[in-house]
Amino acid sequence: MENVNFLYDLLGKNVISVLLIVSLPLMFVLVYALIAILAELKVSAWIQERLGPMRTGPWGILQPIAEVVKLIQKEDITPDRSSKLLYNLAPFIIFTGAYAAFAVIPFSEYFVPAGINLGLFYIFAVGSISAIGIVMGGWASNNKYSLMGAMRSVAQLISYEIPAAMAVLSIVVLASTMNMQEINKIQSGWFWNWFIFGGPGTLAKLWVIPFTLGLGLIYFISSLAETNRVPFDIPEGESELVAGFHTEYSGMKFAMFFFAEYANMFVVAAVLTTIFLGGWNSPFGDFMQGPFWGVFWFVSKAFTVVLVQIWIRWTLPRFRVDQLMYIGWKVLLPLSFICFMAVSLYVMLK
């Protein structure tokens, strides 16, 4: 693919531009995480007829900044009987896993840090890194709650990887590419060209729309589980496991977990946006279409998905661990197979 990166064109391919391109997503992650934290606080408050943070800046919009300023100053405790190396390494690994996924996320037609051809495959590969970090952190903390949280979390991540992968695979079959930029390009045009509505095609695609909608739902549910959000937040379920695998973490290391969680939320939302919701494409054909509008559309779509995740969090109770496995293996997996076969059939007939 031609994969034009306008910054390379602008600055030439040297160290500075590479660093800039690498750090742009980092900047984005930091700013986004702050906004997402604020959104979480505010949305939860409004749903509950409260106001949320009000006294830090106008309407409390500086609240996340205060949190960061505070977390920097907090003492960094390493428990005495923990496994020091693993304990200290875990947050970095988790954050690396979340951040590395940003490498292939196409923010716009012209901006994707690394437009590799196996983009979706890469995301799944990198996404699983966080499982290692979680189990490291949970085990090294030398805390029973942490250990239980870590075990649950890993079991959950592994189980839900499969339906999510099946959902993505169906779209790969539909688009016949794993390059995320390509997938986006296929979906250009009006919103009925999005893969959640069966992708571009004639009216013959009508019968496949329920299946692609189902795939979108399956991916969304699995993504909730992969990011440990309610109703799948059993690894850190407050009422059972105090704070789950990060019970013993404090200060900046805890902040890393925090950031990684929100970054992960964005990654799954971005994947959902890319493969189902048309990525950086405008929903209205050529209206507001363009490289910079692309960033706008992409971010706003992804952020809407994040908001829905937050919305669900403050609506539902959480599952029990066996029910979670049941849903993963006995509901989502068979359904995703059915949808996959339907989509394959559609591709064959096309």
Next chain:
Amino acid sequence: MGLLDRLDDPYEGGGIILGKVEDLLNWGRSKSDWYLHFGLACCAIEFMAMNASHFDFMRFGTIPRTSPRQADFIMVTGTVTFKMADRIKILYEQMAEPKYVISVGSCSNCGGPYWEHGYHVLKGVDRIIPVDVYIPGCPPRPEAFEEGMMLLQKKISHQAIFNKRKRLESEV
């Protein structure tokens, strides 16, 4: 309390830049207070009521944490018994610096109604951990909790990291 306890530091100074940085850091600490809710007795119900929609404690930037490691201050709401006292001490020691304690209600202030004949009641949580703010009441109104919170924020924002600050007038 380590770094932040240098109110009695003999030399003054630090200059404008350090002063401003300090302001920022103190602002961050005072505006973002994660608390370990230590619900013990009656006051805990009022505490829940304060977290509820009508009073909305989160307006002050307070977020509940269930793990002491991540908490900035601990709110002891209720009667502390001897059986419980050791645990409170352990939890307090597990918290990361800088840490603060708010003692809520008569019982944790000094044993409250149980101060005279309560053979099993610790007469004031300040006998085992240092308390920063005392909120009187049995139980205090939710607004009183919030007033205590503002008092704590005031205290935090007057603390010194780099240079000496004036003590709070009411604290002397």
Next chain:
Amino acid sequence: MIQYIKNIWAGLSSTFIGMRITWKHLFVKKVTIQYPDERFKLPEKARNRLYLEMSRCNGCNSCAIACPVNCITVETIRVSPDDPHQEVHYNGKDRKLWVSRYDIDFAKCCYCGLCTAVCPSEAIQHTTEYEYSVYNRESLLYKFQTLTPEQVKEKERLLAEFRAIEKVCHPEGDAKPAEKKVVDKKTE
């Protein structure tokens, strides 16, 4: 199999019902009272901090007796007849007792309202004041007496003088026994 599909449907539909409810609540008017800026109006008989109107207090000690937690300490001195500061009570009678000490320890107080119920002169009252958090617990010990320590000493001296004279006049001791009335419930 039918049950299986029904369960999935129930799960999805109840989730959407729940989300619809929370969505509605996202936009309703918020009920929060933003405390330091706006306040909830307390009912008049709200039981918060106690206040003692010293000019009405006649030192009868019934509040200290009624208090279940003994947070009120009252000490009184009898008014000697030749005291220059004779005071007339709110009900027109002469003051019999100088209240030399009236302490309420709000760290102990349980705000039950029993002391206000027994007060004959309505001197002690619950107020609607609830904002008095402090940095030091000692600040919660409120002293209500209006007499300065010098005045207390003066009164004690006057009383002692009066007693001495009385004793001379009535050596049999048919007058009231000379004592400084320290009222403490514990000794009761």
Next chain:
Amino acid sequence: MLPNEIYDTLKTEFGDAVIEYNDQQPTDSFILIGADNLFDICHTLRDKDAFLFDYLMCLTAMDLGENVGVVYHLYSMTHKHRLVLKVTAPKTDPKIPSVEMIWRTADWHEREAFDLIGVNFEGHRNLIRILCPYDWEGHALRKDYVAPEYYHNMKVSY
């Protein structure tokens, strides 16, 4: 059934073990029984069709000076009648048979009575302190109880 009828029935069955029937107002009328036969009497009260006292409302131990007494408030869910039983034992050696096997609810009530008054329930499977810490000394609700000065280096008195 009224308490006096229950008393008559028990008296014929257990003889001297049922000591006294008291119905002086305003006290709830109660039956005083000897400690030795308590278990059997309670068993009869629970299982006999005429009584069916399947619900132990309350179990109270109290310090009576020289004796300690235990009061059982019984209720029958089927017949809707109630009964008060009383047992006493000397304070120096307060041994009373446990009814934990009859009414499981008595488990914690008896542990509490042991904790606060020091009644020794014989036959209780797990008679340890329940409210005070396990290393607490003395029985707090006895009239002659003096609170310790320090507990784990914490001053007890104000």
Next chain:
Amino acid sequence: MSDIKRLDLEYSQLESDRMRINVGPQHPSTHGVLRLEVEVDGEIVTEVVPHLGYLHRCFEKHCEKMTYLQVIPYIDRLDYISAMNNEWPYVMALEKLMDIKVTDKVEYIRVIMAELNRIANHQIAVATFGLDAGAFTPFLFFFRDREYIIWILEKMSGARLLYNYFRVGGLAADVYPGFKEDCLNIVKQVRKTNAEVMDLLIYNKIFIQRSANVGILTPEVAINFACSGPVLRGSGVKFDLRKDEPYSIYDRFDFDIPVGTGEVGVVGDCWNRNMVRVNEMEQSCRIIEQAIAQMPDEGDVKALVPKRIKPPKGEVYMRAENPKGELGFYIVSNGTDKPERIKARGASFVNLSVIPEISKGYMFADLILILGSIDIVLGEVDR
């Protein structure tokens, strides 16, 4: 402390990796300071040992030192969520001991206060149960409504939580103008929120999955453990002191006793126990409406008893249907103005003792729900 451990033989002989977890005393969902020593085999709970006493505030010792009037503030602090209900059996016991009849108006006000407080208590119970299951929003909806109830109670008594309102033979204060309208508004609001929460929480599929068929308590076990209140009724036993032993004026009202029906799950599980509470709120609303309609406007509520209450020598056990279950006071009077002995039979204390029995074999997450469904208040457990 080896004697605390009381493992059944068959368990201790099994060779498997078990983990002992300490839940509490400071844990987000132990509803206070209960400590459960839980032995888990993987995620399955094999043994639960409750340790109490972390809030033992020596209530019974204080009673012996106080006069009868001074005991009332301490009684508020037993079950601090439903303080009005707590005071009632105590004053009733003393009234029975001293043979006092209270006026009709007092009775009606007491009923309304107690039922309002029952609604407030059940709101907390259902809300925290939802919180244990992970649903945060219903918690705040209930607390928003509870605030309106609290405002009424505050206007009546002066305090928000610990009212000290009932007196022997009367009440501390009369109703304020506009009381009836406030109560009727509350009833409306409670019904509205209940309908909403039904959809949001109670009939939510996830919630049903979590709480139905969990922690099944059979009626026989419940009676043998002397459970009471919604815990007993959730098991299908139709027993309510307001109907079975009508005290005060409850025989004048028309209301039902909700029991666990097994509509979802089986009778006696957590969902049914919780549902009984939701239904009881509706019944309380009905009682309040009837009481408001029947309440006489005229009449004195102040007690016509001497300031120093000196009941005659005697003993009395009085019980009343509290939101949590049967609260009984056993008062031994020795003829002076201070009681010889007061024993409080707390409903939570008795209901909690059933925990080790019904939580074996369920998952660790279920244990939290079972604990939540029993609705304990540690002030009443530890006294």
